[in-house]
Amino acid sequence: MIKMNKPLYLDNHSTTPVDERVLSKMMPYFTEIHGNPSSIDHIHGNSALKAVKEARNEISKILGCKREHEIIFTAGATESNNLALIGVYRKHKSKGNHIISTQIEHASVLHTLEYLKSEGAEITLLPVDNYGRVSVDDVQNAITDKTILISVMYANNEIGTIQPIKEIGEVAKNNDIIFHCDAAQAVGYEDIDVYKLNIDLMSFSGHKIYGPKGIGGLFIRSFMPIVRINPIMHGGDQERGFRSGTLNVPGIVGLAEALKLLSQESKGINKKNNEFSQKIVEVLQDRFPHIKLNGDPVNRLSHNINITIPGVESKALMLKLKDKLSFSAGSACSTIKVKPSHVLQAIGLNDDDIFQTIRIGLSKSIGKEELDIVIENLLDAIAHLS
Ligand SMILES: Cc1ncc(COP(=O)(O)O)c(C=O)c1O
Incomplete structure (x- = not known):
């Protein structure tokens, strides 16, 4: 395989x-x-x-x-x-x-x-x-x-x-x-x-x-x-x-x-992913205070991170990290058409913000070691592109 x-x-x-x-x-x-x-x-x-x-x-x-x-x-x-x-x-x-x-x-x-x-x-x-x-x-x-x-x-x-x-x-x-x-x-x-x-x-x-x-x-x-x-x-x-x-x-x-499996295991997965999502956003915002989390801070899927990184084009960030991390800019379905996301527009982001926004969806199996890899690579790439 x-x-x-x-x-x-x-x-x-x-x-x-x-x-x-x-x-x-x-x-x-x-x-x-x-x-x-x-x-x-x-x-x-x-x-x-x-x-x-x-x-x-x-x-x-x-x-x-x-x-x-x-x-x-x-x-x-x-x-x-x-x-x-x-x-x-x-x-x-x-x-x-x-x-x-x-x-x-x-x-x-x-x-x-x-x-x-x-x-x-x-x-x-x-x-x-x-x-x-x-x-x-x-x-x-x-x-x-x-x-x-x-x-x-x-x-x-x-x-x-x-x-x-x-x-x-x-x-x-x-x-x-x-x-x-x-x-x-x-x-x-x-x-x-x-x-x-x-x-x-x-x-x-x-x-x-x-x-x-x-x-x-x-x-x-x-x-x-x-x-x-x-x-x-x-x-x-x-x-x-x-x-x-x-x-x-x-x-x-x-x-x-x-x-069946996900429902049985979701409590633990959500707890872990909630901690991981918060950690990623906290560390990034600590270094780059202008980074903004999109979506509801409380009523949200625990494995979702959607952030706007002012000054950094999402496509450039994806390209820079293409051998390290696979994530998306906005919705996967709309990435082929280079159209600003209707969701980000609806929550009030302007086109500049939208093209500087990335979406990460953490997996159920991601562990501490991978968390460090995510943080390290994002910090490096954002610093390089800012
Ligand atoms: C909210 C939502 N609805 C519907 C779909 C479509 O699902 P499927 O790929 O199973 O047709 C998706 C997939 O991206 C989705 O995220």
């Missing part, structure tokens, strides 16, 4: 490596247990179906579902977000065409909402404060008699800010509006109970939680109330007709194992 120790990987909001334990659990499902879970008339199909059932059960328990069939498997959070938003809109547009979301959602939400305008949707994108938090009052005040859906992400992929999800869910519930949450960055890391948080639909993804790429899920509430959505893909009616297509059995097994 190819081992890539260098440079040190610090881009875990973009994607994570598959945990070895997850990989071992998946392996038999590529070869020995290769049946199609829809082919229930023979042992091969049944063995695959059993694995899918176990995975669905595991995930539904961890996320606080009332029934295991509330979990639908998809190809990732992008597909889950598309299914949730388009599916709700097409099912409920006769009741109203208004959707509320925020300016800092992931492209898979924002671009889908933009697309829905072509089907007649009216979209309100709420602003956020300088920490990246949306106001619950703003959500309440944006509701009209045409509002059918509120979609707010759990935690932001660039600045790590966590939203007041339970309170927003309460507003949605009190107004009889469906509440969707894109939790791709939070599932596994944060304690999430969909019913306690008043969530109706929730998207998540395998590759953000040390599971495989190309697999994800959507929680669809089926208890008080039953949430109804239209499918967006048509075919063999797998996943109760919500998502046709032969199930990705190894991926599903891997997703469940990854979620």
Whole structure:
């Protein structure tokens, strides 16, 4: 197997490596247990179906579902977000065409909402404060008699800010509006109970939680109330007709194992990463007092560090450290287009600041030794470029 120790990987909001334990659990499902879970008339199909059932059960328990069939498997959070938003809109547009979301959602939400305008949707994108938090009052005040859906992400992929999800869910519930949450960055890391948080639909993804790429899920509430959505893909009616297509059995097994392991271990991981993040920011600010931490200082993912380094172009810093550290400038999805990040714009950064901002996503396995390497290299490179 190819081992890539260098440079040190610090881009875990973009994607994570598959945990070895997850990989071992998946392996038999590529070869020995290769049946199609829809082919229930023979042992091969049944063995695959059993694995899918176990995975669905595991995930539904961890996320606080009332029934295991509330979990639908998809190809990732992008597909889950598309299914949730388009599916709700097409099912409920006769009741109203208004959707509320925020300016800092992931492209898979924002671009889908933009697309829905072509089907007649009216979209309100709420602003956020300088920490990246949306106001619950703003959500309440944006509701009209045409509002059918509120979609707010759990935690932001660039600045790590966590939203007041339970309170927003309460507003949605009190107004009889469906509440969707894109939790791709939070599932596994944060304690999430969909019913306690008043969530109706929730998207998540395998590759953000040390599971495989190309697999994800959507929680669809089926208890008080039953949430109804239209499918967006048509075919063999797998996943109760919500998502046709032969199930990705190894991926599903891997997703469940990854979620199980991360949820079991997240307390320790978050504590360590919180200390490490604080240490990195403290040491950098001690030497370069103008460095600014972006995002909410308290309500944030513990493995996220998003900092603006005045006078140092993020691309130059990345180039200087390319053999030592892999991190990103803004969101991974937007780095190909040299466009200022919409998230950093929404929290009030100007273009100069934005191009001097980096994002680090610490891994669950980073230790003290690597922490020193991160700090040492950043200090050296910033000093050199300042
Ligand atoms: C918040 C958020 N939503 C959705 C996605 C898309 O996830 P996937 O790559 O599984 O389609 C990402 C990935 O960057 C994300 O960070």
